[in-house]
Structure formats: structure tokens, C-alpha cells
Amino acid sequence: QVRLQESGPGLVKPSQTLSLSCTVSGGSISNGDYYWSWIRQPPGKGLEWIGYIYYSGNAYYNPSLKSRVTISVDTSKNQFSLKLSSVTAADTAVYYCARVKGYYDSSGYWQAAKDFDYWGQGTLVTVSS
Amino acid sequence: DIQMTQFPSSVSASIGDRVSITCRASQDISSWLAWYQQKPGKAPKLLIYGSSSLQSGVPSRFSGSGSGTDFTLTINSLQPEDFATYYCQQANTFPRTFGQGTKVEIK
Numbered sequence: 592q593v594r595l596q597e598s599g600p601g602l603v604k605p606s607q608t609l610s611l612s613c614t615v616s617g618g619s620i621s622n623g624d625y626y627w628s629w630i631r632q633p634p635g636k637g638l639e640w641i642g643y644i645y646y647s648g649n650a651y652y653n654p655s656l657k658s659r660v661t662i663s664v665d666t667s668k669n670q671f672s673l674k675l676s677s678v679t680a681a682d683t684a685v686y687y688c689a690r691v692k693g694y695y696d697s698s699g700y701w702q703a704a705k706d707f708d709y710w711g712q713g714t715l716v717t718v719s720s
Numbered sequence: 721d722i723q724m725t726q727f728p729s730s731v732s733a734s735i736g737d738r739v740s741i742t743c744r745a746s747q748d749i750s751s752w753l754a755w756y757q758q759k760p761g762k763a764p765k766l767l768i769y770g771s772s773s774l775q776s777g778v779p780s781r782f783s784g785s786g787s788g789t790d791f792t793l794t795i796n797s798l799q800p801e802d803f804a805t806y807y808c809q810q811a812n813t814f815p816r817t818f819g820q821g822t823k824v825e826i827k
């Protein structure tokens with residue numbers, strides 16, 4: 592059973608950089624069938640996709656956050672990480688890490704990185720001085 | 721970005737009821753639509769992918785349908801553990817986007 596666990600500071604000051612890690616257990620982050628993602632949810636609000644990364648290091652980001660986001664992977668630790676710079680109160684949210692699965696479509700073609708099938712429990716990050 | 725609109729935003733239902741939730745995409749997403757269930761204080765759980773494929777371990781009372789821009793999640797014979805918020809998500813283009821959520825409440 593794959594498990595994901597977020598870790599990092601729960602309080603970040605405005606203008607600083609938010610840094611979180613996600614440790615994967617029960618499976619290898621180097622499994623080429625999956626991507627690894629960050630998603631966030633402001634208190635009482637909906638879900639926002641931040642970006643995801645492949646074990647090779649190829650990353651895709653939400654354009655709304657791209658200038659401030661870096662997602663990296665450390666295959667030796669079976670971890671991937673999120674850095675979000677120049678944070679404001681609007682970045683206060685529960686941050687989730689998730690595995691992104693692909694699958695074969697009806698024509699037999701592999702479709703990568705479609706749906707989020709395993710999630711971490713989430714970690715609340717508050718931006719406040 | 722593709723906008724995903726869910727309706728209703730909330731629905732009150734009783735145990736045993738059939739509940740349907742609609743998700744509309746702002747442009748054609750083929751069948752690249754997933755549904756998630758989220759309970760308070762918990763991470764979302766994948767229910768349906770590819771518009772109509774049931775994720776492993778999900779009860780068969782959950783079903784999905786649709787293609788193009790209009791999609792439906794149906795819960796047959798609502799159970800106590802189904803009271804939650806449901807989100808749709810498009811997997812057709814970047815950035816991945818979610819609907820605003822539909823809360824299923826006890827009548």
C-alpha cells in the first residue's frame with residue numbers, strides 16, 4: 592500500500608519561502624508509471640493544482656504559480672519537495688502531496704499523469720508574521 | 721484555463737436516495753474527468769476516472785458518465801458514509817483544474 596506523508600513548517604512569514612517535503616513509502620518514486628504532485632486547499636475552499644514532477648526531474652507547474660514554484664525530486668530518499676517563494680496570506684492552505692496515475696485508453700495508448708490516486712493526509716501551512 | 725462548474729453546490733438527501741451531481745467543463749475535455757470524495761479534515765479520495773471507470777475499492781453504487789463538456793456522478797442508494805463533498809477534476813489539459821465542490825448533506 593502506497594503512503595505519502597507531508598512534512599515541513601506549519602508557519603511561514605510573509606515574503607519568505609514555503610518548503611515542504613513528501614516522503615513516499617510502499618512504492619518507489621522511480622516507478623515510471625507515475626508522476627508526483629502538489630495540490631493545495633485554502634481553508635473552507637476548493638482544490639488548486641500546484642504542479643507535478645516525474646522521477647527524471649521533468650516538472651509541470653500551474654501558470655498561476657509558476658514564477659514562484661519549484662518542485663524537485665530526490666529518488667535516493669524516495670521524496671519530492673515543494674518550494675513556494677514570496678508567500679502572502681493568500682498562500683495559507685492545506686498542502687497535499689499526491690501520486691498521479693496514468694492508464695491505457697480505449698485505443699490502447701498510454702495516457703500519463705491523469706488522476707490523483709493516492710494522497711498524503713495534508714499539512715496546514717499558515718502565512719503570518 | 722478550463723473552468724469546471726459543478727451543480728448543485730449542495731444537496732440534501734436521505735439514506736437510500738439516489739443523488740446526481742453535474743460537472744460542466746468550459747471546453748471539450750473528451751472523457752478526461754475524475755471525481756473525488758472529501759470528508760472534513762481528510763484528503764480527497766479518487767472515486768471515478770476517465771469519466772466512468774470505477775477506482776479499485778470504490779463501492780459500485782458510485783458511477784460516472786458523460787463526455788465532452790457535461791458529466792454526471794451518480795450515487796445509488798446513499799449510505800451514511802457518503803455524506804461528504806465531491807469534486808470533479810479535468811485531466812485533459814494543463815493546468816489541471818477542479819470544480820468548486822458539491823456538498824452532500826443529510827436531509
